[in-house]
Amino acid sequence: MDATIRQATDMDWPGIWRIFRRVVASGDTFSYPPDITEVAAKQLWMMPKSAENPRQATYVVLTDGVIAATAFLKPNAPGLGDHVANAGFMVDPDQGGRGLGRRLAEHILAEARRMNFAAMQFNYVVSSNARAVHLWQSVGFRIIGTLPGAFRHATRGPTDVHVMWREL
Amino acid sequence: MDATIRQATDMDWPGIWRIFRRVVASGDTFSYPPDITEVAAKQLWMMPKSAENPRQATYVVLTDGVIAATAFLKPNAPGLGDHVANAGFMVDPDQGGRGLGRRLAEHILAEARRMNFAAMQFNYVVSSNARAVHLWQSVGFRIIGTLPGAFRHATRGPTDVHVMWREL
Numbered sequence: 001m002d003a004t005i006r007q008a009t010d011m012d013w014p015g016i017w018r019i020f021r022r023v024v025a026s027g028d029t030f031s032y033p034p035d036i037t038e039v040a041a042k043q044l045w046m047m048p049k050s051a052e053n054p055r056q057a058t059y060v061v062l063t064d065g066v067i068a069a070t071a072f073l074k075p076n077a078p079g080l081g082d083h084v085a086n087a088g089f090m091v092d093p094d095q096g097g098r099g100l101g102r103r104l105a106e107h108i109l110a111e112a113r114r115m116n117f118a119a120m121q122f123n124y125v126v127s128s129n130a131r132a133v134h135l136w137q138s139v140g141f142r143i144i145g146t147l148p149g150a151f152r153h154a155t156r157g158p159t160d161v162h163v164m165w166r167e168l
Numbered sequence: 169m170d171a172t173i174r175q176a177t178d179m180d181w182p183g184i185w186r187i188f189r190r191v192v193a194s195g196d197t198f199s200y201p202p203d204i205t206e207v208a209a210k211q212l213w214m215m216p217k218s219a220e221n222p223r224q225a226t227y228v229v230l231t232d233g234v235i236a237a238t239a240f241l242k243p244n245a246p247g248l249g250d251h252v253a254n255a256g257f258m259v260d261p262d263q264g265g266r267g268l269g270r271r272l273a274e275h276i277l278a279e280a281r282r283m284n285f286a287a288m289q290f291n292y293v294v295s296s297n298a299r300a301v302h303l304w305q306s307v308g309f310r311i312i313g314t315l316p317g318a319f320r321h322a323t324r325g326p327t328d329v330h331v332m333w334r335e336l
Contacts, residue, residue, distance in 0.1 A: 031249035077292065080320045081199035081329075121315060123291070124245065145313020145331050147289060152248045161249075163313050163331055 003100060005107045007049075008058040008070065013042055015067030016060065020045060023090045027154025029129045030090075034154065045088075047072050055082075055115045061104050068095040069104050073111055076121045085117035085168070089132075096131075105139050112168055119167050126151050127160040140166040171268060173275045175217075176226040176238065181210055183235030184228065188213060191258045195322025197297045198258075202322065213256075215240050223250075223283045229272050236263040237272050241279055244289045253285035253336070257300075264299075273307050281336050288334055294319050295328040308334040 008016065020041050027034045032044065047056045056074035060067045069091040076086035087108050091101045112120055120141075125132055127146065137143075141164040149158035176184065188209050195202045200212065215224045224242035228235045237259040244254035255276050259269045280288055288309075293300055295314065305311075309332040317326035 027248060031245040031247045033247035036247070077199040077318075079199045079201035079204070080195060080322075081292070081318055083320065084315070084318050119316075119318070121318070124249070143313075144315060145311075147252070147312060147331075147333060148287075148335075150245070150249055150252050150287070150289070152251065154248075163315075165315060167316075 002063065003068070003103060004062045005059060005104060006062075008046065008060045010046070010048075012060050012067060012070075013046060016045060016058075016070045017041060019067065019070060019090050019092045022093055026093075028156075029126050029132065030088075031124060031151060045070070045072055047074055055085075055117070057111070059104065059108065059111075061100050063095070063100070068092045069100045071104050071108050073108050073115075075117075076123070083116075083118040085112040085115070085120045086123065087112070087120060101132075101135055102139070105135060109139065109168065117168055119165060122162075122164040124151075125162040125164050126153065127162055128153060128156055133162065133164075136164050142166065170231065171236070171271060172230045173227060173272060174230075176214065176228045178214070178216075180228050180235060181214060184213060184226075184238045185209060187235065187238060187258050187260045190261055194261075196324075197294050197300065198256075199292060199319060213238070213240055215242055223253075223285070225279070227272065227276065227279075229268050231263070231268070236260045237268045239272050239276050241276050241283075243285075244291070251284075251286040253280040253283070253288040254291065255280070255288060269300075269303055270307070273303060277307065277336065285336055287336055290330075290332040292319075293330040293332050294321065295330055296321060296324055301330065301332075304332050310334065 058072045061069040071089045075082040076084045144163045147161040150161040151159045153159040226240045229237040239257045243250040244252045312331045315329040318329040319327045321327040
């Protein structure tokens with residue numbers, strides 16, 4: 001499969017929003033409100049590099065010219081914690097199981113190293129999202145701790161959330 | 169000691185900033201940049217209740233009419249994670265050891281219950297801050313996980329950070 005990964009521009013937002021809206025509406029992986037507005041979603045996900053924020057970016061994966069997955073990368077904390085990166089990932093539900101998440105994850109890990117981050121932390125990996133937990137473990141993340149019932153899963157109800165971590 | 173705890177108003181900011189600036193400048197407990205500007209600090213700490221954010225507030229403790237400690241309370245995540253509270257605490261370094269942190273913690277826990285939060289999560293308790301770790305454990309928090317070297321302590325260098333949690 002031909003896939004291109006690059007930093008997102010403002011023109012990519014409609015394609016990102018098509019994925020974001022579906023992923024969040026399902027209420028099974030992200031804590032964002034399932035009925036989030038497009039304006040609020042864009043503020044959360046699009047984080048262009050700037051003079052004040054030189055180590056953050058949003059990325060897209062394109063297959064046949066269509067956005068099939070997206071991720072952001074940023075410091076997990078300001079100041080004295082900004083050597084630890086944070087990232088978020090979404091794959092088009094119609095494109096699952098094709099390895100796009102893994103390719104994007106490997107790209108984001110390389111980008112984080114390039115930006116001199118020393119580690120990467122995920123604050124909110126829903127434990128029932130077995131595919132994600134397995135993917136992160138397979139690329140070197142470990143579970144640091146588990147927050148009991150921290151996520152109100154749309155169909156499962158209270159569901160544990162993992163904090164995951166890996167050195168870079 | 170006579171101490172009053174109440175929600176903060178905009179007029180309390182100068183007294184809060186006097187504490188915030190000293191606590192953050194020491195670089196030993198918070199990841200906020202030690203040289204943070206007053207404008208940025210105010211945006212981080214002052215979170216008045218509003219129509220969009222009905223479950224957040226900033227608090228002050230006054231002793232003899234002077235602000236001696238402060239805290240904020242807010243949801244730790246949006247949407248499907250907003251049943252978990254987050255809080256941050258700062259005590260005037262000159263007022264340490266007088267039980268103000270404990271009194272404020274008990275007040276914030278009661279406020280969180282009143283706002284129907286089901287649990288409280290601290291994302292960033294610096295492990296070398298033994299007084300804080302002990303205080304949180306003594307009011308029912310447990311360490312969910314420890315992030316290795318996630319804090320660049322001003323004098324100790326890379327220092328572990330605890331994620332702490334308690335049900336309400």
